[in-house]
Amino acid sequence: GENVEQHPSTLSVQEGDSAVIKCTYSDSASNYFPWYKQELGKRPQLIIDIRSNVGEKKDQRIAVTLNKTAKHFSLHITETQPEDSAVYFCAASINNNNDMRFGAGTRLTVKP
């Protein structure tokens, strides 16, 4: 089955700096790649997603890029703020079949 690896496991940045989280996937048939943010003690919430027919997608300060050839995708957060501090999860699924596999998560800390 699909295997998703996520790096780094922890990331600490200064407020205002950029943060990048990277994920790789194993199954070339995967075509849907969402990112979830989970604040301490809360549920995961979708923040952005990308499908395989698109190479990049932006939503204000966050963006996701996808390299299908290399089978990796990344989350970029610019102008980080303390409220961006959370655990971020990447995921991948094939043909919207909803059998989604998640990365192990990245704990992002934004220092004021």
Next chain:
Amino acid sequence: DAGITQSPRYKITETGRQVTLMCHQTWSHSYMFWYRQDLGHGLRLIYYSAAADITDKGEVPDGYVVSRSKTENFPLTLESATRSQTSVYFCATGTGTGIQYFGAGTRLSVL
């Protein structure tokens, strides 16, 4: 989101006991899921359901049973709880386009 409700939010049980975690949604999403979340493993899919009376195994189904007699409910049963099943369990619903919405979670401790 009030559209997906998990109960109980916290549960303590003993090894060997049967435990059922409930999940209810009001959105009429066709897909429902159960994940467990453990440190270092992220979210791992236990079972999912594409519609009433249709269920499929996920990545870690052993020791768990699910049913979906009604579209809005998707209970997860641990038939004989083990300590390794201590975890946070999240239910989620899906639109069929891959997007999933998570419940608030159930923290289960098996002593």
